[in-house]
Amino acid sequence: MSPRLQAEAPRPSIAPKPSIDIRHIRQNPSLYEQNCIERNYKIQSTYPARINSLFEEWQAQQRKGRGLRELSNLLRRQLADPNSVNTEDLEGLPDIKSLTRDELLAQARVLKDQLSEIESKEESLTSEIDSLAAEIPNLTSDQTPRGDTPKLVGVINVPDPLEPKRLGRSHVEIGSELSLLDFSGAAASTGWGWYYLLNEAALLEQALIQYALSTAMSRGWKIVSPPSIVYSHIANACGFQPRDQNGEQQTYNLAQSASDASRGKPELSLAATAEIPLAAMKAGVTMEEAELPMKCIAVSRCYRAEAGARGVDTKGLYRVHEFSKVEMFAWTAPSHAAATAVFDEMLSIQTSILESLNLHCRILEMPSTDLGASATRKRDIEAFFPSRQAKNEGWGEVTSASICSDYQTRRLATRVRTVSSGGKLEFPYTVNGTAMAVPRVLAAIMENGWDEKEMVVRIPEVLRPLMGCLEVIAGKHRLKC
Secondary structure, three states, rough: OOOHHHHHHOOOOOOOOOOHHHHHHHHHHHHHHHHHHHHOOOOOOHHHHHHHHHHHHHHHHHHHHHHHHHHHHHHHHHHHHHOOOOHHHHHHOOOOOOOOOOHHHHHHHHHHHHHHHHHHHHHHHEEEEEHHHOOOOOOOOOOOOOOOOOOOEEEEEOOOOOOOOOOOOOOOHHHHHHHEEEEHHHHHOEEEOOOOOOOOHHHHHHHHHHHHHHHOOOOOEEOOHHHHHHHHHHHHHOOOOOOOOOOOOOOEOOOOHHHHHHHOOOHHHHHHHHHHHHOOOOOOEEEHHHHOEEEEEEEEEEEOOOOOHHHHHHHOOOOOOEEEEEEEEEEEOOOHHHHHHHHHHHHHHHHHHHHHHOOEEEEEOOEEEEEEOOOOOEEEEEEEOOOHOOOOHHHEEEEEEEOOOOHHHHHHEEEEHHHHOOOOOEEOEEEEEEEEEHHHHHHHHHHHHHEOOOOOOEEOOOHHHHOOOOEEOOOOHHEEE
């Protein structure tokens, strides 16, 4: 991963001021370097050492500035009252008592220019340190496997071992057979990577959304309807930055008018997930400990540029540029125990949904190279797609859940007043997880529910009340309640 440099997207004045723990980075450079290497952040692995080098330069400027400021103060005293400066005051400093008033004024002007140059250098060093620190990824959890191999931690709906695996039809073929999907029409209107959902597929999308919402809300999650456009600096603060090896853009930025650019109006982007506007909802806010955990669930359209080549393994609905998703997001007390409790709750909700949809899935603890900048730990659930067995043995990600500790709240200036620590202001932890990524789950239902003999897709029982009591999708011979 190569996050975009801050210089390419300068932080506007309205952006929340980040509070990165730079001291911890300086005191543990090898820890952060190794963490970057384990996550495949090769460029960022050099930043801890660079930060320490810059800090040493800053300290040198500080020492130089202290001496000059001390001399400047003595000059002002000498100008105000020649008898106020003693020989002892000048120990280690130039003798100014013998200078005329004009010479003192000239020396004062020189010192002012020198101090201005030092302060400018200090500001430049501090700014570079802050920018480098902001791009260093979160520290990785002890539960996260190092390397690039995930750890299998569970399964959902174990199939009958005696039942042979079938290749089956892809959801693209099924969608064409039953008039459920239109990719060519979308290619004409918008381009490849977009799609139309038709007939029961459009109903199935809404049923999946409502089912995911009702499942989470029954456990106390509060619904939010967020914006789909966010400031680019907010997306960066949340850890959403390009991941393509070729440096291609992964997010959609909105074009700015020349007038907006000249006025310094912040750049806007289409949100890749509701996680971003949800996290930003508390940017610059001080929360109360009693409010935590604050658990939200939102439906949004998500936009991913998804740079890179498209192939058979991404054909159809599996990797698209725009899609509906139901996202869970929470702020917790600033402790790993509190965050893990919500993380486990998210996984329970994900498991419950996928189990009731009759999908065969596996649960994976994801390795360090798969973590985004903000995550300290991540679990994915992959569903089995009969048509994808030549790719990853048929497994494809349908949900993800991550603990981000205080990575996002430090960058968004979100704080919590903790009564348990005497009213101290701390940074709450954030946790996020997919409740429903519609296109992939819809595709999995189509492939796993396909009945080749009857030429229909069997709808999971829990979704039938949300689809006009339909039991099957029968295409040309559409059934009615």
